[in-house]
Amino acid sequence: MGKTPVKTTKKRTTKKVDNIDFNSLLSKSIITDEKPETTFVAKGQYKEALELLEDAEACQLTPMLIGPPGTGKTMLARSFSYSRGRDFEWLTLDESTKPVHLTGAFDPSETLKKGFVKEAFLAGPLTRVMVTGGIFLANELNRATEYTQNSFLEPLEERSLVLQKLGRIRAHPDFFMICAANPGDMAGTHRISEALKDRIKIWIKLDYPSRSVEMEIIKNNLPQTRLSSEYLDLTHKLIDATRKGREIERPASIRSAIAIAKLAGRKMENDKDLTYGQFKKIAKRVLSGGIKPRPGVDAEVSISKIINQVVR
Template identity: 40%
Template sequence: MTTDPLALLSGAKITDLHDHQDIVLEGQYREAYDAMLDAHNAGLYVGLIGPVGAGKTALCRKFAEDLGKPFDWVTFSDLVRPSNLIGSFDPTLVFKYGFAPEAFSPGPFTISALQGGVFLANELNRGDEYVLNVLLDALEERKLYVPSLRSWYRVSDDFYLIAAMNPSEHRGTRRLPSAVQDRVKVWVELGYPKRATELKIVRSRCGEYELGAAQLELVLELVDHTRNDPAVERPASIRSSIGIARLAAERSKRLGKAVDNTTLAEAAKLVLGQAILMKPGRSREKYLESLLVRVLGTAGA
């Protein structure tokens, strides 16, 4: 095993960012995909809105892969600045070349816009308005301005933007500036999938484990309850379903026994313990205990 940093980096470098994992394209995901495809063909940018863990990013990645285009993304937050999108200058090269293209490192948005890729603006409504305004010219005028180079660059006709975000009532989100909102013309809402679809998703992510259908149903039953219970403010996502299934299977494998309700309960406690958020005044521990007993007949060891 090498400890040479350059060799390590060279050996681990990813040249193909496409995620070749199969995704389950049915139910709401199929409809969303069709809507995105129509929007793309019509030259309309699309916004995907859904709670955490609903599968927005996976869907976008699949979409880009099917279109055969490069895929780049930025996850927006208060800390993202225009230079994180457009690019920045290497100061040491600026000393040498001045403000010239040789000193410029393009950011992911610039790369995507110029080479005609699919750009995912993840958590767009967590970004600062000042930063979002940087996108406007590229979206409408199909040209991109780099201030320090004092030059406009033509955005490729193949460039396509997808905006993904949590609903505006979620903590930490902002209302999108109307200029940006008006340029994203197609809005697709994703919720948590129907049971059958989620079952397929969980199964596809737990391929190496042998989990029975009945056990997976119990996992989904637990997660489903958190989504329908009025006491829960933030319910469990698909990631939680996958997490509970994998953890229970791995634990059983380690202990050399079959997956039973006790194992599921212990896994669920560990995963859901921080995955869900209760309404003010409601105890998460009491809720989980009651839920586990109700669905599994046990709250674990």
């Protein structure tokens, strides 16, 4: 039996590189502008959220974006900052994040040469935006321990920050912090400390977007791939069904929808056709890691049930 040839839509021209090439590629790949890779769809809940971020910034109140994974919290904060033409730094927090990851630390070799001076200090992302008047996104804030969460109290309350050995810095008047978190009842998250909660003043809830907005987001993410409107519609129906299913704890996110649409579009382009059977297989592969069933529910069985209900 002969081997089936592997088909590709695009030929990759990338070659192996030696070390000298690597360094020049590294220089080229450094991001100098924070433009998001895909166009932000500022409609529906996202339009409202952008307006609330503007209000929060104008009144110097700290906002919190709260919503399940993949509902666009990070992208919203990035797009907001980009539209303001501001410095933007972000850190995704978790259990192992320490205050020093936010504030920065002395470079050991420079400190040996020069001592504890500004020149030997490597500022962390929070310190950098406090000094330059940029925007800081504390991403997944409720994954950090209370100890680390508390290092935001002084910057938010007093607009200042202590840097050990250097002294206390005052924040630039334009410094603005946005927080983002997944809802607290999800596994793997700490509570937001009461002290910090008291300093967050605008709670912006994001949920899975409406059908029309989500369809536009999916299309924006398929610039090179064409997928027929029938399969685009089925992709959305599938994703939506996981959000309504009682057996599912964490349903499919926009990311899963984008992945299904990309794979289906590629198959359609390569084969000039896409059968329901092939589409189901693609959906199954993406969803088997893209959803979390409730305890005691068999993921495979649950996914197959949903797929067979939607794609007949």
